[in-house]
Amino acid sequence: MLERLKEEGRVRSVGATHYSRSAFPQLMDVMQSGRVDFVQVPYNAADVAVADEVLPLAAELGLGVIVMVPLGSGRLVRNAPPEGDLRPLREFGVETWAQALLKFVLSDRRVTCAIPATSSPERARENARAGEPPFFGEEEREYVGQLVRSR
Ligand SMILES: NC(=O)c1ccc[n+]([C@@H]2O[C@H](COP(=O)([O-])OP(=O)(O)OC[C@H]3O[C@@H](n4cnc5c(N)ncnc54)[C@H](OP(=O)(O)O)[C@@H]3O)[C@@H](O)[C@H]2O)c1
16 A cells, blocks of 8 residues: 555655564565665664664665664663763763764664654754764764763
């Protein structure tokens, strides 16, 4: 049905998603079928399982990647490090821990976008600012990973 709607110009992109690492082999089969334009997968500074195979395959096939649970469903963002620990990230436009976590995933060039959920318009604006360059290099991404692991 989605393919028919796409042919009719009523749907632009078709995607597939799964939240569990155990389903990634099946998800990769779907990716290789040529029938999807996008995948939606979990990715955050505490869960980088997709980096092993799913993201490399998406890049190879030229598929879009939507990142779900970039804040660990709230768990990571609630467990914030002391404000001073964000100082090395300020030059990247990071003012809050949520922005550091979002910039972690958005700085991976294989990622197209992230979909953090929030019930607060002010937080939506705060989160959106993490989509602005400059983006992190490997050093800053490793630093954010360390901050998460130290919590
Ligand atoms: N395809 C799938 O299988 C699948 C599975 C799971 C989730 N998803 C999708 O992924 C998206 C995100 O999932 P999620 O809600 O589980 O995880 P998330 O985006 O990682 O975390 C959302 C939580 O973070 C908090 N938050 C957001 N911005 C914040 C900020 N700036 N400061 C402090 N706290 C902040 C929110 O609380 P407040 O509301 O209080 O701000 C909420 O509790 C959703 O759109 C969901 O539909 C898809």
